[in-house]
Amino acid sequence: MGGSCHMLVEEFEQIAAFAEREIETVRFEFVEGRIGVRKATNGNHGTVVIWLIREWMSARPELGLYPCAGLKVGRQRTGRAVPDGVLAPIGHFAGQGDWAEPDGVLMTVEVTSHDSDTHHRDRVAKPSAYAAAGIPAYLLIDRDNRTVTLHREPHPEIGYRRTRKEPFGAKLSLPEPLGIELDTEELKQYLD
Numbered sequence: 001m002g003g004s005c006h007m008l009v010e011e012f013e014q015i016a017a018f019a020e021r022e023i024e025t026v027r028f029e030f031v032e033g034r035i036g037v038r039k040a041t042n043g044n045h046g047t048v049v050i051w052l053i054r055e056w057m058s059a060r061p062e063l064g065l066y067p068c069a070g071l072k073v074g075r076q077r078t079g080r081a082v083p084d085g086v087l088a089p090i091g092h093f094a095g096q097g098d099w100a101e102p103d104g105v106l107m108t109v110e111v112t113s114h115d116s117d118t119h120h121r122d123r124v125a126k127p128s129a130y131a132a133a134g135i136p137a138y139l140l141i142d143r144d145n146r147t148v149t150l151h152r153e154p155h156p157e158i159g160y161r162r163t164r165k166e167p168f169g170a171k172l173s174l175p176e177p178l179g180i181e182l183d184t185e186e187l188k189q190y191l192d
Helices: 009-022 043-059 118-132 184-188
Strands: 024-033 034-039 062-064 069-072 079-081 086-090 107-111 136-142 147-156 158-167 171-174 178-181
Touching: 009 079, 024 107, 024 118, 043 062, 043 086, 043 107, 043 178, 069 118, 079 118, 107 118, 118 136, 118 147, 118 158, 147 171, 158 171, 178 184
Parallel strands: 107 136
Antiparallel strands: 024 034, 024 079, 062 086, 069 079, 086 107, 136 147, 147 158, 171 178
16 A cells, blocks of 8 residues: 555644543644654652753742643644643643644753653654744653753754753753753663
8 A cells, every 4th residue: 555644733633632532641642744652650650840940930930941831833833742841931732722822932841761662752853843833932851861851043944053061960051042051960760
């Protein structure tokens, strides 16, 4: 059987909405024309997200780190991603529905999971989709490699032009408009 199947983003949104009503422990994504499933996170994965939320709340209370907010991504906004965290001004997502436009988002965050697709999803597909959407920064907390990587200066065709990688335990300065320094020592506790 030759040929390929192409799904429209509207079809994906209908499937995702139905499935998420029926199966509350998963969220669906549509990046690079592929459907992905985000399972419920384990305790350490969720703890890393909460750690980062606390860091933002204490350093920059005018910004919120929204866990699992749905975003329209990609150059033509035909992808749908659910980052582990989305940094935006407080109230930014009010009234935007399940899939928000990326305009006004300052940063997306992903925390690697221990599954077979994490390399492609978190290190290749999502950074490309976030950069193509013009999101100024992408923070990857990589539990497999024990590193924190900040990607900046998005370009719609080549991805993020600048990256800075530090090992867990180091301090990572996130320049404006992010404007905080993360002390990643605590992340050493949440590897599994």
